[in-house]
Amino acid sequence: SSANATRVQALHQLINQLNHQYYDLDEPSVPDAEYDRLMRELISIETAEPALRLLDSPSQKVGGQALKSFSQVTHQVPMLSLDNVFSADEWQAFAKRVKDRLLSKSTIKYCAEPKLDGLAVSLRYENGFLVQAATRGDGAVGENITVNVRTIKSIPLKLTGDNYPDILEVRGEVFMPKASFNALNASALKKGEKTFANPRNAAAGSLRQLDSKVAAKRNLAFYVYGIGYVEQASSQTLGEQWLENSHYQRLCQLKLLGLPMCPEVKLLSDASEVASFYQYIMQERDNLSYEIDGTVFKVDDIALQKKLGFVARAPRWATAYKFPAQEETTQ
Numbered sequence: 001s002s003a004n005a006t007r008v009q010a011l012h013q014l015i016n017q018l019n020h021q022y023y024d025l026d027e028p029s030v031p032d033a034e035y036d037r038l039m040r041e042l043i044s045i046e047t048a049e050p051a052l053r054l055l056d057s058p059s060q061k062v063g064g065q066a067l068k069s070f071s072q073v074t075h076q077v078p079m080l081s082l083d084n085v086f087s088a089d090e091w092q093a094f095a096k097r098v099k100d101r102l103l104s105k106s107t108i109k110y111c112a113e114p115k116l117d118g119l120a121v122s123l124r125y126e127n128g129f130l131v132q133a134a135t136r137g138d139g140a141v142g143e144n145i146t147v148n149v150r151t152i153k154s155i156p157l158k159l160t161g162d163n164y165p166d167i168l169e170v171r172g173e174v175f176m177p178k179a180s181f182n183a184l185n186a187s188a189l190k191k192g193e194k195t196f197a198n199p200r201n202a203a204a205g206s207l208r209q210l211d212s213k214v215a216a217k218r219n220l221a222f223y224v225y226g227i228g229y230v231e232q233a234s235s236q237t238l239g240e241q242w243l244e245n246s247h248y249q250r251l252c253q254l255k256l257l258g259l260p261m262c263p264e265v266k267l268l269s270d271a272s273e274v275a276s277f278y279q280y281i282m283q284e285r286d287n288l289s290y291e292i293d294g295t296v297f298k299v300d301d302i303a304l305q306k307k308l309g310f311v312a313r314a315p316r317w318a319t320a321y322k323f324p325a326q327e328e329t330t331q
């Protein structure tokens with residue numbers, strides 16, 4: 001009924017505002033009982049009239065029916081895993097290979113990011129709505145964990161504004177903040193339930209819950225760190241930021257769409273700043289609200305990434321041994 005449709009809109013606004021007050025400002029403005037009453041009213045209208053249950057309804061954040069198993073998702077753009085370096089020398093060797101491969105004379109800008117110790121996931125937004133979330137899996141095929149990811153408070157069910165492509169896949173890390181991890185283990189101990197060894201296991205265990213109501217209570221968080229598949233109708237015009245040839249600028253664009261971005265991410269003007277960023281993050285590590293296991297440095301220029309990406313995809317086990325270039329025969 002139109003009365004229900006109007007009421008649903010009012011409840012969306014009210015509950016979203018209360019969520020903002022509670023989760024972002026940490027200053028709840030109504031007692032939990034009042035919040036629960038509003039949520040129950042919204043869920044009952046949506047149950048009575050499923051057409052009124054919108055993809056970005058706040059009711060979707062509290063989880064729904066438990067699943068029996070997760071379906072599989074094939075990543076249109078494979079989810080890469082990262083090679084590691086463990087010393088300044090190994091870093092130098094990496095940076096040298098990059099420079100040599102790019103035959104570049106100019107300095108190469110790097111985007112520096114803390115390496116979050118959680119679970120890599122891919123989020124798929126269609127017309128701005130979160131329609132699918134999947135684990136990395138083996139990089140090509142992952143598990144469909146959409147119902148659990150939708151309960152993560154910092155992940156928008158609907159992107160902000162309209163400056164986004166028809167289809168946008170983003171990659172990022174789902175993690176459990178240290179405080180949530182300590183609280184979860186403390187309460188598990190009290191209830192004689194199993195505790196988790198570390199926040200990474202706790203995040204993985206929470207995302208693998210077949211009952212999304214359990215996942216909804218795990219206070220998981222998310223930071224975006226990359227882009228996967230993008231598709232846009234040629235007619236649609238996107239803001240210039242989407243055409244930016246900079247990984248860092250694209251992350252900032254994703255932040256404008258409502259996707260959380262790690263506040264420590266920094267654009268370095270050249271490789272000489274890498275060591276100081278690495279030292280800075282190492283000394284800050286214990287003060288961060290989330291666990292990390294290092295730092296990540298990415299060539300910021302997208303065009304250069306594509307070039308390097310090509311070489312990286314070449315088999316490491318084979319090489320062509322070519323004859324010297326022949327003089328062009330003049331016909």
Ligand SMILES: NC(=O)n1nc(-c2ccco2)nc1N
Pocket residue numbers: 080081082113114115116117118173225226296
């Ligand atoms: N774990 C983490 O924080 N990651 N992981 C990547 C990544 C993985 C593949 C490409 O980029 N980037 C960041 N910040």
